[in-house]
Amino acid sequence: MKISSILFSISILIGSQSLAQKPLKVPEKTLPIPTTVSPQMQKLIGAPYRTDWDVLPQTGEQWKVIADSDAKAAQKTLPELAKLMKVKVEPIIIEGVRAYMITPETIAPHNNNRILINMHGGCYVLNAREAGLPEAVMLAGFGGYKVVAVDYRMPPEAFYPGALDDGMKVWKALLKTNKPENIGIFGTSAGGALTLAMVLKAKSENIPMPGAIASGTPMSDVTKTGDTFYTNELVDNILVSRDGFCDAGTKVYANGHSLEDPLLSPVYGDLTGFPPTILTSGTRDLLLSNTVRVHRKLRQAKVETALHVYEGQSHAHYLFDVNAPETKEVFTEIADFLDKYMGQ
Amino acid sequence: MKISSILFSISILIGSQSLAQKPLKVPEKTLPIPTTVSPQMQKLIGAPYRTDWDVLPQTGEQWKVIADSDAKAAQKTLPELAKLMKVKVEPIIIEGVRAYMITPETIAPHNNNRILINMHGGCYVLNAREAGLPEAVMLAGFGGYKVVAVDYRMPPEAFYPGALDDGMKVWKALLKTNKPENIGIFGTSAGGALTLAMVLKAKSENIPMPGAIASGTPMSDVTKTGDTFYTNELVDNILVSRDGFCDAGTKVYANGHSLEDPLLSPVYGDLTGFPPTILTSGTRDLLLSNTVRVHRKLRQAKVETALHVYEGQSHAHYLFDVNAPETKEVFTEIADFLDKYMGQ
Numbered sequence: 001m002k003i004s005s006i007l008f009s010i011s012i013l014i015g016s017q018s019l020a021q022k023p024l025k026v027p028e029k030t031l032p033i034p035t036t037v038s039p040q041m042q043k044l045i046g047a048p049y050r051t052d053w054d055v056l057p058q059t060g061e062q063w064k065v066i067a068d069s070d071a072k073a074a075q076k077t078l079p080e081l082a083k084l085m086k087v088k089v090e091p092i093i094i095e096g097v098r099a100y101m102i103t104p105e106t107i108a109p110h111n112n113n114r115i116l117i118n119m120h121g122g123c124y125v126l127n128a129r130e131a132g133l134p135e136a137v138m139l140a141g142f143g144g145y146k147v148v149a150v151d152y153r154m155p156p157e158a159f160y161p162g163a164l165d166d167g168m169k170v171w172k173a174l175l176k177t178n179k180p181e182n183i184g185i186f187g188t189s190a191g192g193a194l195t196l197a198m199v200l201k202a203k204s205e206n207i208p209m210p211g212a213i214a215s216g217t218p219m220s221d222v223t224k225t226g227d228t229f230y231t232n233e234l235v236d237n238i239l240v241s242r243d244g245f246c247d248a249g250t251k252v253y254a255n256g257h258s259l260e261d262p263l264l265s266p267v268y269g270d271l272t273g274f275p276p277t278i279l280t281s282g283t284r285d286l287l288l289s290n291t292v293r294v295h296r297k298l299r300q301a302k303v304e305t306a307l308h309v310y311e312g313q314s315h316a317h318y319l320f321d322v323n324a325p326e327t328k329e330v331f332t333e334i335a336d337f338l339d340k341y342m343g344q
Numbered sequence: 345m346k347i348s349s350i351l352f353s354i355s356i357l358i359g360s361q362s363l364a365q366k367p368l369k370v371p372e373k374t375l376p377i378p379t380t381v382s383p384q385m386q387k388l389i390g391a392p393y394r395t396d397w398d399v400l401p402q403t404g405e406q407w408k409v410i411a412d413s414d415a416k417a418a419q420k421t422l423p424e425l426a427k428l429m430k431v432k433v434e435p436i437i438i439e440g441v442r443a444y445m446i447t448p449e450t451i452a453p454h455n456n457n458r459i460l461i462n463m464h465g466g467c468y469v470l471n472a473r474e475a476g477l478p479e480a481v482m483l484a485g486f487g488g489y490k491v492v493a494v495d496y497r498m499p500p501e502a503f504y505p506g507a508l509d510d511g512m513k514v515w516k517a518l519l520k521t522n523k524p525e526n527i528g529i530f531g532t533s534a535g536g537a538l539t540l541a542m543v544l545k546a547k548s549e550n551i552p553m554p555g556a557i558a559s560g561t562p563m564s565d566v567t568k569t570g571d572t573f574y575t576n577e578l579v580d581n582i583l584v585s586r587d588g589f590c591d592a593g594t595k596v597y598a599n600g601h602s603l604e605d606p607l608l609s610p611v612y613g614d615l616t617g618f619p620p621t622i623l624t625s626g627t628r629d630l631l632l633s634n635t636v637r638v639h640r641k642l643r644q645a646k647v648e649t650a651l652h653v654y655e656g657q658s659h660a661h662y663l664f665d666v667n668a669p670e671t672k673e674v675f676t677e678i679a680d681f682l683d684k685y686m687g688q
Contacts (some may be wrong), residue, residue, distance in 0.1 A: 021390030024375040026578050031368040036637060045367030138575040227378040227627050227656040231579055234370050247517070277464050283571050283636060288627055292653040293380060299652070299677065309636040312571040333643065 031235065032261025032310040040324035045237070045284070045312050052242040056248035063125035063252060067154065074131035081134060081322060085141025089133065091151075095169045098151040102136050108144035112213075114182045114342055115174060116140075118149040119167050119198070121189030121316060123249030125154050125217070135188055135319055142328055143335025145184075148174065152194075159255035163190075164263060167198050172207070180208035181210075181343030186334065188280075188288075188316050190250070192218030196266035196294065199274055209275045211342030214334045216280040217287045217315055218294060220267040222250050222259045226289030236286040236314040271297050276304035276341040278334055282313025306337060375579065384668035389581070389628070389656050397584040400592035404499025407469035407596060411498065418475035425478060425666060429485025439517045442495040442509045446480050452488035458526045458555075458686055459518060460484075462493040463511050463542070465533030465654075465660060467563075467593030469498050479560075479663055486672055487679025488495065489528075492518065496538075503549055503599035508607060511542050516551070524552035525551040525687030530678065532624075532660050533631075534594070536562030540610035540638065543618055553619045555686030558678045560624040561631045561659055562638060564611040566594050566603045570633030580630040580658040615641050620648040620685040621676055626657025650681060 033046040057063050071097065082089050086105040093099070102118075116139065120132030129151055136149035152166035167185075174183055187195045191216040199213060229242040239246050254264060262269030267290065277298055281291035289310070298305040310326060318330040346370035375388040401407050425434050430449040437443070446462075460483065464476030473495055480493035496510035511529075518527055532540045536559040543557060573586040583590050598608060606613030611634065621642055632653070642649040654662065654670060662674040 021377060021387055022392075023377060023390070024579070024581065026373050026375060028371050028372045029574070029577060031370060031571075031574045033365060033367060034633075036570055037635065043365055046367070048366075124541070226380055227375075230375045231371070231576070231628060233373060235575055237368065283632055284575060288653075289378075289380065289655055292627060293655055295653070296655070307653065309632075309639070309651065309653060311633055311640070312638055 008189060008270060011100060020216065025321055027097070037312050038087060039311065040321045040326045041326050042319065044248045044317050044320050044324070045314070049237050049240050053244045058248070058252065060062070060107055060125070060157075060159070060252055063155055065125050067128040067131070070126060070131040071129040078130040078133055078137070081137055084322060085137050087137055087140045089137065091156045094148070095173045098170050099170060100132070100133060100136070100151065100329060102140040102147040102149055102183045104140050104144050104146070106144060107146060110339065110344055111145050113178070113344055114145060114184065115178055116145050116147045116184040116186060116338070117167065117171055117174065118147050119152070119163070119185070119187035119191035119194040120149065121187060121191040123246040124163060124190045124253035125249035127303070128154060135191070138322060138327065138331050139186065139334060142331035145335065145338070145340070153201060155252050155255075160253055160257045163194055163253070164197055164201060167194055170200070171198060175207070181211040182210050183208050183210045184214070184342050186214035186216070186338075188216035188319060190219050192216045193220055193264070193266055196220060196269070197263045200262055200266055200269045203273060208272065212276040212338045212340075213274075214278045214280070214338060215294065216318070217282070217285050217291055218266070218279070219246070219250065219287065220290040220294045221265045221332055222254070223265055226293060228286060228289040232284055232286045235284050238315040238317065239286040262298075267293050267297060272301045272304060273303065274303045276337070278306045278308070278337040280308050280310070280318065280330055280334070282310045282315070282317055284312055286315055286316045294302070304341065347565060355578055358657060366609050381656045382669045384655065384665045385661065385670050388661050388664050388668070389658070391581055393581050393584050397588045398543055400589060402596065404469070404501075404596055407499055407593060411470050411472040411475070413546065414470060414475040416478070417590070417677060418473070422474040422477055422561045425481055426635045429481050430667060431481055433481065438492070439513045441513050444477060444480070444493045444495065446477070446484040446491040446493060448488050450488060451490060454683065454688055455489050457523070457688055458489060458528065458670070460489045460491045460528045460530060460682070461515055461518065462491050463496070463507070463529070463531035463535035463538040465531065465535040467590040468507060468597035469593035472498060473680070479535070481532070482663075482666060482671065482675050483530065483678060486675035487537065487682070489679065489682070499599070500595050504597055505607060506605065507538055507597070508545060511538055512545055515546070519551070520647060523687055525555040527554045528556050528558070528682045529554050529684050530558035530560070530682075532560035534563050536560045536612055537564055537608070540564060540613070541607045544610055544613045546605055547617060551629040553617065556620040556622070556682045556684075557618075558622045558624070558682060559633055560662070561626070561629050562610070563590070563594065563622070563631065564634040564638045565609045566591070566598070567609055570637060572630060572633040573660045576628055576630045576632060579628050582659040582661065583630040586630065614645075615647060616643065616645040618642060618647045620681070622650045622652070622681040624652050624654070624662065624674055624678070626654045626659070626661055628656060628658045628661050630659055648685065652677060
């Protein structure tokens with residue numbers, strides 16, 4: 001019997017030249033539901049693919065029908081979540097931008113002079129109004145922070161850079177009455193990308209940096225570049241595929257603008273000078289590569305940064321069940337990270 | 345058209361109960377070589393599965409034939425690596441345990457009073473003698489640290505807990521002449537698990553903690569529990585499968601001892617009081633779950649810890665090509681982490 005132990009030793013200096021490179025064919029396989037997560041998370045991981053993940057609306061008008069329907073449904077369920085999280089939700093207009101002020105019943109004393117901006121997810125076309133609020137409500141509730149959740153304009157009302165512009169307007173307004181380091185920004189998916197893009201934009205406009213930011217499984221590369229777009233294809237049960245609904249929505253938002261623009265694909269931006277940044281993803285996340293690539297660029301730029309990868313989770317699974325222990329853990333860890341670096 | 349946006353909103357309170365859970369069937373797919381890594385790393389990622397990954401020796405004697413053959417080959421190639429890394433390699437015996445002293449030509453001044461212990465990888469049965477040294481040589485070279493690389497006994501010379509005992513003997517010997525906080529411990533794969541197991545063992549014996557440790561893609565759960573044992577099966581081109589050579593080697597080492605013992609599967613240990621710990625893995629790593637589960641337990645235990653997940657890398661790919669920029673980056677990041685927390 002002969003096993004050539006290329007593991008660690010022999011190939012280290014001489015081996016790589018002689019290796020035949022080719023794409024890897026992976027046979028069909030069955031993935032059991034992991035036993036290493038909570039029962040609530042097992043339910044999410046064991047769920048079928050997101051309904052209509054492969055339906056690809058081509059216009060802002062088509063997306064609006066869906067977003068409106070979702071928002072209507074969320075209007076009914078949000079009060080229950082807000083009650084559970086013990087937060088007050090009030091619509092407000094800031095510099096002409098629609099938003100919601102989320103205020104916890106109890107604000108942690110060290111958070112008295114702090115405020116967070118939330119940019120919701122939804123591929124730039126979904127989660128209008130109340131449908132966009134669960135993440136903001138959960139961080140306000142679990143973390144004891146005041147949160148301004150930006151209900152940014154979406155297609156067909158506005159295309160790129162509408163969402164970004166709305167986020168910047170809210171931020172600039174808050175800067176008038178808050179110290180820069182007492183402001184934090186966070187979001188997931190498109191909201192995670194918008195969080196990064198806002199900081200890039202702020203750098204170019206010499207706007208002072210926020211105290212810290214949290215970017216969850218960011219759509220940091222919408223050119224579909226990155227290894228887990230392939231390895232986690234049809235494994236992630238939320239995004240499912242790089243050619244699914246989320247890509248379709250992003251294209252409608254981009255409206256012909258280059259997808260490689262760092263304001264749409266922030267992994268291509270210069271991340272030097274970024275504030276402390278926490279990144280969250282999961283082992284089944286289609287955007288795990290999008291997340292770890294941002295993490296690496298931040299480290300290369302000497303930015304204080306933390307990466308948390310949760311066992312078995314697909315894209316943004318930590319937003320789906322407020323009762324899953326992992327959900328509380330994710331939001332508590334984000335809140336603690338922000339607390340460590342934000343001003344008071 | 346109707347898309348129910350379970351993404352973020354509607355299901356958050358009411359949805360999870362109604363989901364039908366079942367294992368996920370993933371069709372055959374082809375994984376291109378990622379464009380997001382260096383050409384050297386592309387060669388490693390595009391390489392075929394490790395030779396004889398599915399050959400499963402059942403005895404220590406069988407493994408020794410392979411380990412001896414690898415060691416003989418490594419004896420010829422190691423001097424080239426040592427020269428490139430500008431380190432001196434000398435065999436020594438410490439308290440009866442075989443080891444190598446790796447001394448960089450230039451020791452960074454802040455590392456003058458520091459020493460690292462390396463536990464090599466190889467599934468507890470491979471990488472004897474020179475074959476076990478590349479990781480130690482690279483951290484010594486890239487980081488400017490003195491390293492004692494433990495050439496621990498392997499089957500059939502010794503079975504569990506032989507490797508662990510040898511590591512502990514070396515550590516205790518070094519404690520006689522070094523401050524505890526000036527000692528660091530590191531290793532990859534089985535060595536990553538041994539690093540964690542040594543700290544668990546030290547806790548139980550009231551041995552003072554090291555300054556910091558580095559555990560690369562640790563075999564932290566050898567019961568084959570963890571989601572990426574499935575999602576990255578036949579994706580990771582080094583370990584390839586949870587039922588491959590590495591599992592076979594571990595079983596021979598365990599020699600009937602329970603695989604759930606935290607000294608063999610340290611993810612089941614109490615990680616409270618651990619020193620600062622850096623963990624390294626890759627998106628294609630079969631042991632990504634093993635790594636992120638340890639990270640989560642360390643965070644839950646309030647240990648200072650960092651997780652670095654490298655794009656596209658399979659198990660321990662960062663050990664394979666000294667000329668890949670990612671290799672230098674991994675070792676420099678590990679060296680910097682140790683430097684931040686170790687005493688001087």
